[in-house]
Amino acid sequence: MTEPVLALMGPTASGKSALAEQLAIAFEGELISVDSALVYRGLSIGAAKPDYPHHLVHIRDPAQVYTAADFAREAKDCIDDIRARGRRPILVGGSMLYFRALIQGLDDIPDIDPAIRASIEAQARVQGWPALHQQLAEVDPAAAAQLHPNHSQRICRALEVFRGTGKPLSEWQQNAEPRSAEPDPDYECIALCPEQRATLHARIERRLEGMFDAGLIDEVTALYQRGDLHTDLPAVRAVGYRQVWSFLQGEFSLPECRERVLIATRQLAKRQMTWLRSWPSLGWVLTDAQGRILPSEKTAESGGETGTATDASSAEKLWKSRIMQLMRNF
RNA sequence: GGCUCGGUGGCAGAGUGGUAAUGCAGCGGAUUGCAAAUCCGUCAACGCCGGUUCGAUUCCGACCCGAGCCU
Numbered sequence: 001m002t003e004p005v006l007a008l009m010g011p012t013a014s015g016k017s018a019l020a021e022q023l024a025i026a027f028e029g030e031l032i033s034v035d036s037a038l039v040y041r042g043l044s045i046g047a048a049k050p051d052y053p054h055h056l057v058h059i060r061d062p063a064q065v066y067t068a069a070d071f072a073r074e075a076k077d078c079i080d081d082i083r084a085r086g087r088r089p090i091l092v093g094g095s096m097l098y099f100r101a102l103i104q105g106l107d108d109i110p111d112i113d114p115a116i117r118a119s120i121e122a123q124a125r126v127q128g129w130p131a132l133h134q135q136l137a138e139v140d141p142a143a144a145a146q147l148h149p150n151h152s153q154r155i156c157r158a159l160e161v162f163r164g165t166g167k168p169l170s171e172w173q174q175n176a177e178p179r180s181a182e183p184d185p186d187y188e189c190i191a192l193c194p195e196q197r198a199t200l201h202a203r204i205e206r207r208l209e210g211m212f213d214a215g216l217i218d219e220v221t222a223l224y225q226r227g228d229l230h231t232d233l234p235a236v237r238a239v240g241y242r243q244v245w246s247f248l249q250g251e252f253s254l255p256e257c258r259e260r261v262l263i264a265t266r267q268l269a270k271r272q273m274t275w276l277r278s279w280p281s282l283g284w285v286l287t288d289a290q291g292r293i294l295p296s297e298k299t300a301e302s303g304g305e306t307g308t309a310t311d312a313s314s315a316e317k318l319w320k321s322r323i324m325q326l327m328r329n330f
Numbered sequence: 331g332g333c334u335c336g337g338u339g340g341c342a343g344a345g346u347g348g349u350a351a352u353g354c355a356g357c358g359g360a361u362u363g364c365a366a367a368u369c370c371g372u373c374a375a376c377g378c379c380g381g382u383u384c385g386a387u388u389c390c391g392a393c394c395c396g397a398g399c400c401u
Contacts, residue, residue, distance in 0.1 A: 012366075037366050047366080069363035097365045106362050117364090146360095153368040154361080161363090173362065232364085239366040263355070268366050274359065 004185060005079060006323065007034075007091040007099060009276060010192040011269035012239075013203045015291055017050040019192055020092035023323070024052065027090070030082045032075055033057045034093025034102075037238040039066045045211050045219045046240035054092070055082075062235035063228055068101040075102050091187075096275035103187050109172045112164035120156050120163070129155055140168035188283070190323070191276050195286040195294060202289075204265050211240065212258060220244040239264045 006023065010016045024031050033039075033054040037047040041058045049057065055078045060066050075091070075098075082089040091099070124132055130149035136159050137144035143158040161169040194200045220241055223229055229236055236245055240261050247257035276282060286294045 035366085036364085043366095065364060067363045068365070072363085095365065097361070097363090097367090101362070104362080109363070112363085148360090148370055151360090151369045153364070156368095157363075169362085234364050234367070237364075237367065241366085264366080266356095270357085271359095271361090271365085271367095275361080278359095 002083070002186075003088075004188040005089050005091060007103070007187050007189045008093075008192060009034075009096070009099060009189060009279070009282070010094060011200060011272040011276070012048075012094050012265060013200065013207050013269065014094075014192050014194060015203075015287060016092050016094070016192050017048070017052070020090060021050070021052040023090055027088050029088035029090040030055065032078050032082075032089055032091050034071070034075070034091050034095050034098045036066070036071075036095040036098060036234065037241075038093075039071075040064075040235040040238075042219070042223055043235060043238060043241065045214050045216045046244070047238065048207065048211070062223060062233060065234055068097050069106055071095075071098045072101040072106060094272050096272060096279075099189075103184050103189075107172050109161060109169075110165060112160045116160045116164050117156060120159050124152065124156070132156075132159060135159070136162075140170050142170035143168060188323070189279060189281065190283045190285055191279070192285045192287065193273070193276070194291075195288060199287075199289045200269055201266060203291075204269065205262060208240075208258070208262055208265060216240060217244055217247075221248060224248050239268050 006027075006029075008016055008020055008023070020031050023029060031052065031054045033050075033056045035047065035057070037043050038049055038054075038057045039060050040047075040062045041060065042062050043049070044058075056071070056074060059074075079089040091102075093099070120132065129152045133144060133147060133149040133151075133155050136147070136155055139162050140158055144155075147154050147158065149155075158169040161167075161172065165172070194203065223236070223241070224245060231237065231242065231245060236242060243257050243260045243264060246252065246260075247254060252260070288294055
């Protein structure tokens, strides 16, 4: 069997990129970015674009919409391609739905005509989402039962799948084999994160200052002046870009803008932590206030309640131990 | 020094003689094609001391603090 793909996860500003670069060099690997903002050209400073080369960075125009499904497909191709060249693919990033789409897979639902979504959103503007939730309940009660009446995006998705395919979303999802919580042997998932929340917040704050100093405002201004971009696009909704965009429109002062970016970034980190806490079989790599990896047993592979490693191949064990060893020296 | 207005949760800000909206932040959660998105849940307050009252955050008085005006 092929060795697993290393997947390095973690909240924003946790230091993933620096570690990833070291891993890439140490393992003759190639990095694949798992980042929903970095896919867009023009998002560099505010998206913390790393200097070291990554795949799947700057591959779309900000006017386009990139999706988790696009990512899963392209990342898979990328992994195959890298392996075909005899190198090791390493995934790095914090877009957890992208990781999930790649590792756990998405159901094979056909593309939906964007016009359908547009009409649903138009309908929602006049009727409100709870009304659409009700309509969903008539055609797809299973999906509706799992969604709050205000959950705009997911109600929209369920509705557009039904209208576009004539088949309820919940049925599409039943076709696939049930998702297991078992660790996927094809991926070795590691999370890098400061042990203390306060440390992460301090890192976020420091990095944000650097972004503003490096010209974040100018970067967003360039996007703003294109004239064809708007706040409904994912690229413009990204943390930092959205707030600076509003600042450019005169909605608030620069100090308030900076404060809002800071808050939004912390909130992003929190949501990422929520994903990570329930991620199956995740190896936690905790760091101290100086960014050094803590040597305690907490850094060892977790989730091994039973002897899951007993039947692991020696190649796999070697792979793991090399990662762990490298990380101790980080 | 005098007068006026004001002091409600971390912040902003309603309100009532029977212990108090809401927004933001914080914290927790969800997450199958926009996910750095979207949504849900939740903690937490009436400056201080007396008085009136069955009962005061709400009424009265003193005091403290803040803003403004006056001398």
